[in-house]
Amino acid sequence: MARRPAPLSRAALIDAARVELGRRGLRGARVEDITAACGLSKGAFYLHFPSKESLFGALVRRFERALDACFKSRRTRTEAFLAEGPITPRDVEQVSPRYKLLLELEEGEDERTLEVMWEYRDVVAVLISGAQGTPFEGTLWKAVEREAARVANEFRAQQAQGICRTDVPPEVFGAMMVGTYLLLAHRLCRMRAKPDLRSWARSLQALAHQGSIPPPSTFSIPVGTKSKSAPSKARRTQTRPSPRSSP
Amino acid sequence: MARRPAPLSRAALIDAARVELGRRGLRGARVEDITAACGLSKGAFYLHFPSKESLFGALVRRFERALDACFKSRRTRTEAFLAEGPITPRDVEQVSPRYKLLLELEEGEDERTLEVMWEYRDVVAVLISGAQGTPFEGTLWKAVEREAARVANEFRAQQAQGICRTDVPPEVFGAMMVGTYLLLAHRLCRMRAKPDLRSWARSLQALAHQGSIPPPSTFSIPVGTKSKSAPSKARRTQTRPSPRSSP
């Protein structure tokens, strides 16, 4: 009967790799340092993983799956909420209970996304500031820009319907929402203690909410009458751009 | 009499280096590729520069000086503006002509900063996404966080004076302003044609302005009376947090 692997070797190597990757980047992290941190030889690394890069690739894919799960959850819950009826300009103007529910939904999803960033903060550190010139170069930045584009497109649609301010290019709005998350994510990478992510999410939502609503004069239009008289028109009114719904 | 250096060699090497650095990062950019792009030998590089890293270091210092000049200009012009009198809550509420002047000043400074980002977009690309594990690792991120802290501190002071919303932690507000710039700067690094930076600056300012003002009920306090009766109190009222005054 053969020798058994040390029960904790693999996990220890993964943990040590994450520490080194987060600290020195993909290129700077050395296999020898990783294995030394576990009291193992350099060659032992390759009993568990095909290469340094493929270990990192596996970590990235895990992170991406967690992030995709966040996007999916947000989409599913938002669609279910709106299936019960759209958010009207009146909801927005008066901050109706129903609108508040939507804001809370978004806030919860934002917090969830920040939780993922916290959990994978070593991987995120590499993807943000250490991936240039590596096969993973665009991974996070592409996800960031996709999300910024989604936010921008929603914002643009609302502008066309006159329920969001029109003096701001949608791209800039999207950049604001997503850029903020980016900086917060980068901060997470350097923190030892976990901050209050709920508070972060709530505050972002509050700023974006107030920052994106149209000027008060917009609501002087008899919006309430309209939404009552034309259900099909109410359909077009949809929800606000979910401006806080960034990665 | 000795041979003269080819007149354009040094400049050509700098240009080629910037292209390679922006594309592949500090580690991925190879001296051999840089020199080949200029039709020179590898050894010729070292006739002009002590090392690859020191060339990049010089570029970084030039960028930092340009950025510091932006910060200084903003500070100087804002102080000169405020030396003629503070911005009052009434200015903010009514968007007075004087307040508009301040917003325009800030907008101009923002545009100027974006111009610097555009000019040094290759260096910025490295500093944002390629500096992990190199001697330049914290360079831009530290400047980013310093600026975010400055914005946050101003915001905090205004909160204490009741002229900015109090439901948002200053750190998050700072992150929003500066994070947006970060993402925009990253976009600049990947653009071939220069975008309309004025428009970007104006839009950011507009979002931040509206997003950060206190709820309308705050202004129901007889603010005008106060500011008239107590000049020393007016001093404390100061300006709004310059929320758009990010890097």
Place this chain on the structure above:
DNA sequence: GCCAAAAATGACCGGCCGGTCAGAAATCAC
């Protein structure tokens, strides 16, 4: 054309480090 000086060349050097693999060590059933 000659000469001196500097630019320029590119083969070479040596450090770094990911990855390899022959041999050693450990494990467990018998």
Place this chain on the structure above:
DNA sequence: GTGATTTCTGACCGGCCGGTCATTTTTGGC
């Protein structure tokens, strides 16, 4: 203790690339 199997070791290999430097080439004054 033996034997088979697997884990583990660390010296070694080889590619990469920044930097070096002996040699070649170029330039400009005389």
